[in-house]
Amino acid sequence: MxxxxxxxxxxxxxxxxxxxxxxxxxxxxxxxxxxxxxxxxxxxxxxxxxxxxxxxxxxxxxxxxxxxxxxxxxxxxxxxxxxxxxxxxxxxxxxxxxxxxxxxxxxxxxxxxxxxxxxxxxxxxxxxxxxxxxxxxxxxxxxxxxxxxxxxxxxxxxxxxxxxxxxxxxxxxxxxxxxxxxxxxxxxxxxxxxxxxxxxxxxxxxxxxxxxxxxxxxxxxxxxxxxxxxxxxxxxxxxxxxxxxxxGYDEDCVPGSTHRADPAAGLTFGYLGSINFSPALLDSVLTAWRMARREHPLLAKSRFEVRGHIGAGALREANAHMELLRAAAGDSVEFGGPLAKAEVAAAYGRWDALVLMLVGGRFVTSGKVYEYAASGLPVVSAHEIDHDAATVLAGHPLWTGAVGLDPRRLADSFAVAARLAVEATDEQRAAARAHARRYxxxxxxxxxxxxxxxxxxxxxxxxxxxxxxxxxxxxx
Known part of the structure; x- marks a missing residue:
């Protein structure tokens, strides 16, 4: 309109x-x-x-x-x-x-x-x-x-x-x-x-x-x-x-190309954004990650890097989210703190797939979904099925779909994203970037x-x- x-x-x-x-x-x-x-x-x-x-x-x-x-x-x-x-x-x-x-x-x-x-x-x-x-x-x-x-x-x-x-x-x-x-x-x-x-x-x-x-x-x-x-x-x-x-997204925040995934070395999944969702949502994602690592050899060798702001003031990096992330360190989950804007494109450039964790439903879009869509990387959605981010991602060739927050279904999404990270063609990645260009x-x-x-x-x-x-x- x-x-x-x-x-x-x-x-x-x-x-x-x-x-x-x-x-x-x-x-x-x-x-x-x-x-x-x-x-x-x-x-x-x-x-x-x-x-x-x-x-x-x-x-x-x-x-x-x-x-x-x-x-x-x-x-x-x-x-x-x-x-x-x-x-x-x-x-x-x-x-x-x-x-x-x-x-x-x-x-x-x-x-x-x-x-x-x-x-x-x-x-x-x-x-x-x-x-x-x-x-x-x-x-x-x-x-x-x-x-x-x-x-x-x-x-x-x-x-x-x-x-x-x-x-x-x-x-x-x-x-x-x-x-x-x-x-x-x-x-x-x-x-x-x-x-x-x-x-x-x-x-x-x-x-x-x-x-x-x-x-x-x-x-x-x-x-x-x-x-x-x-x-x-x-x-x-x-x-x-x-x-x-x-x-929308800033074009200097996404890489011009993506590196080739190395299955022998394992993949790197990334999350970038403010961690303002509930600890329960993060716990569901980490549970799904553990399940996927147990069930799929490729994911067993992979790592999950979380970057962003957690908490403000005295609660900065001193809250329930940090406790969950520390407890997941044994499952190759790493928290690296916030990224400066100048470093964002490089992060997308070295990751193999992305995890979109979002609060809310159809009234929430988030800013990061546009960067994710434009990155040329597979995207795992960890949010409600009826969410406006799904409107942005609909038709994206490397999106695993909105499956809700059930760990079992999220674990399957991790597996699909891992396969896409390895098998996606240059044409599919170009189509993913083209999908996002209007944003x-x-x-x-x-x-x-x-x-x-x-x-x-x-x-x-x-x-x-x-x-x-x-x-x-x-x-x-």
Whole structure:
């Protein structure tokens, strides 16, 4: 589906300085998680900002200071290398107090009663904005967007969620200066992407905030059709403004070719991504791996390498997932920690097959599924059968299929992937890459940014990638 933004004529807004003739339009991009934050959302944010810069915009990104991300998943400075140098980045000193690990900074209340301290923090945050953990950031985010706008008047505000408290700053700028805005919801707020259905009622504090902010949005981006359909049904008046903008993959993250598997030496299966699913899911996969190794000689000589972030703050690599991985070391399971973005293509290039472990169901796609599909490698799916990742992989010639999380069926998938790793032809691998090519991140984001550009300039919404090539509008 393709949704067009309202025409420029509908956006003649009082109380906001229009760009001078010949001047570049200015977009403020509220992007909490922008590089070098080591977050999966950073890839999407970077490409969005780059596409605006390539389309002729002045771009000001508002995010957090590096020290804030060091408390969470950490930093990946190789992500920053791909940020367009014309982009201005404003870094706020906001940080999650609950992720502080230096006990010398703890208050007496936190030291003596840590659980009560957390509960009190959450109550305070919810009084400011109906989002636990981040609600207390509202005043500083509002000040930041107003300050940036007053210094360099914005023609558009682009806001990406989560955190959803970004919506408060978006609304404040709209109230005071009528700056039009686009909401990149990604996973959505009122949709429960894990359990399905609504996460909260329309008449709840969060529901009232969501409804009023979305009512004035020029466009609402979602990462897949099930989430987009949820919002079309929840807010019928938004139907023509809800647009699917999938995550996609960066072409420099996948190798141009794959090495030949060596059955005599055994194969290497790989997982790359944040480990944010349940320990039970990981246990099912590791159980299946053990079963497959016992039953198939090729797998008996193979290894399973897990790479990614596990936990944040004090729980970083200190949780139930790590206990399971350590216990599986005797079955040739290795945990190597996170990978810098610059190292991702090399990892895919040395692996023989991939294991896609994902939480949720039809509302969840994940960002990594696109890289997996484009890698030219066999893919084992370890997720629910009714999952949006299966939509992306359907028709992929090296996919073993969605079989659910039963260890017996997953063990069979490991065996199929091992056979494919050894027997796949160059034509099959090329077909696998071709299957994924429509999901490049540029192909997904450039048309959406072109539509947003049309809000201000009135130009036809034909996307142009950062390399200057034309990309037709619409969802691939």
């Amino acid at each position: 393709q949704s067009r933004l309202p025409p420029l004529a509908a956006l003649t807004l009082a109380g906001r300085r229009r760009p001078r003739r010949g001047a570049r339009p200015h977009v403020i991009y509220l992007a909490i998680g922008f590089p070098p934050a080591a977050k999966s959302s950073a890839y999407r944010m970077r490409e969005t900002a780059n596409q605006f810069a390539a389309a002729g915009w002045d771009v000001t990104v508002i995010t957090l200071a590096d020290e804030s991300w060091e408390r969470e998943y950490g930093l990946d400075h190789t992500l920053s290398e791909g940020v367009d140098p014309r982009i201005v980045i404003e870094r706020l000193t906001l940080a999650r107090a609950d992720l502080e690990t230096d006990i010398r900074a703890f208050s007496e209340a936190r030291s003596l009663h840590p659980q009560q301290w957390i509960e009190q923090q959450r109550r305070q945050e919810l009084q400011t904005f109906p989002e636990p953990v981040f609600g207390g950031w509202r005043p500083e985010l509002e000040k930041a967007v107003l300050r940036v706008h007053r210094d360099h008047a914005a023609d558009l505000l682009m806001t990406t969620c989560a955190p959803y408290v970004n919506l408060a700053a978006t609304w404040r700028l709209w109230q005071e200066y009528r700056v039009p805005y686009v909401v990149d919801f990604r996973d959505g707020w009122s949709v429960d992407v894990i359990g399905g259905g609504a996460a909260f009622a329309k008449d709840s504090p969060a529901g009232r905030w969501e409804e009023k902010v979305l009512a004035e949005a020029r466009a609402v981006w979602c990462v897949n059709e099930p989430i987009a359909d949820f919002y079309r049904e929840r807010y019928p008046t938004l139907r023509d403004r809800v647009r699917v903008v999938r995550n 490049t991140r540029r192909a997904q984001l450039a048309p959406a940014v072109a539509e947003a550009t049309a809000v201000v300039t009135g130009a036809a919404a034909t996307g142009h990638g950062s390399d200057g090539t034309s990309i037709e509008g619409g969802q691939a």
